[in-house]
Amino acid sequence: MKVEKNKVVSIHYTLKDDNGNVIDTSEGRDPLAYLHGNHNIILGLEEKLEGKKVGDKLHVDVSPEKGYGIVDEALKMVLKKEQFENSDKLQVGMQFQAQIGNNIAIYTITNIKDNDVFVDGNHPLAGMNLHFDVEIMDIRDATAEELEHGHAHMEGHSH
């Protein structure tokens, strides 16, 4: 069986940045299972896994355009503390989902200065080259339910 659209593919992966720092890894956890061809993982990785088989190991370099996108300066904003309900509890690194202008995004507080709260709605990995080491652990047919939902379900899990 090969990796192709609507197969559930399980991979072990390690993701590094340009400097070789590990950003994320499945090491020590169950492999990541995803429904291939449904944009459940980033495009640049999904493209390179197409046609591969169990046991294949590959190194994949992904540009920001096919990763988490380029940095959108319009998603960086300065808000006022009184615009937040919990203004006394704000901390750098806190995340919240909001629509600001036309942009619905998950914003991260990047700085707080006096009454100004600096927020950034870009994905934390936006603008970065991504370097994946991937091993394909399993490939199976998706269930009807998974195809209907457009994503993989963990073994025995349904919802």
Ligand code: ZN
């Ligand atoms: Zn589901």
